[in-house]
Amino acid sequence: MTKTALITGASTGIGLDLAVLAARDGFDCILVSRSEPRLHELKKVLEKRYRVNVHVFALDLSEHQAVERLTSSIDDAGLKVDFLINNAGFGTAGELLKSMPRPRQKRSA
Numbered sequence: 001m002t003k004t005a006l007i008t009g010a011s012t013g014i015g016l017d018l019a020v021l022a023a024r025d026g027f028d029c030i031l032v033s034r035s036e037p038r039l040h041e042l043k044k045v046l047e048k049r050y051r052v053n054v055h056v057f058a059l060d061l062s063e064h065q066a067v068e069r070l071t072s073s074i075d076d077a078g079l080k081v082d083f084l085i086n087n088a089g090f091g092t093a094g095e096l097l098k099s100m101p102r103p104r105q106k107r108s109a
């Protein structure tokens with residue numbers, strides 16, 4: 001039976017590459033990120049090139065209850081996740097101290 005991989009942050013970068021590798025290895029894919037058009041473009045490519053089924057769920061995973069919404073959508077679509085590639089995120093570059101949020105100023109009475 002075909003296995004399904006859920007890949008978050010699949011629209012660009014490492015997540016996109018991992019989605020290609022998963023599809024190449026015969027996994028159906030569930031792609032998640034905020035950019036719906038990019039995910040649909042990738043879906044088209046993967047389905048055509050690797051003959052797998054690809055499902056797209058566009059959402060902002062930083063939002064409250066996004067994970068619950070995603071799991072409900074997956075259940076509603078009758079899908080089962082065999083592998084999770086939990087890749088969505090962002091990085092910053094530069095000096096650690098400069099990348100930290102500034103402490104709040106005390107308000108004067």
Ligand SMILES: NC(=O)c1ccc[n+]([C@@H]2O[C@H](COP(=O)([O-])OP(=O)(O)OC[C@H]3O[C@@H](n4cnc5c(N)ncnc54)[C@H](OP(=O)(O)O)[C@@H]3O)[C@@H](O)[C@H]2O)c1
Pocket residue numbers: 008009010011012013014015032033034035059060061062063087088089090091
């Ligand atoms: N590249 C590195 O050297 C490096 C090093 C260490 C760790 N990492 C980690 O590896 C992961 C991938 O890195 P990358 O370089 O491939 O980054 P990237 O090119 O910026 O890709 C990030 C992916 O995450 C998605 N994403 C970001 N915020 C999201 C949100 N709130 N909700 C849903 N999707 C979201 C983006 O899609 P949308 O913008 O369409 O939502 C995109 O698909 C990140 O978690 C990063 O922190 C990367």
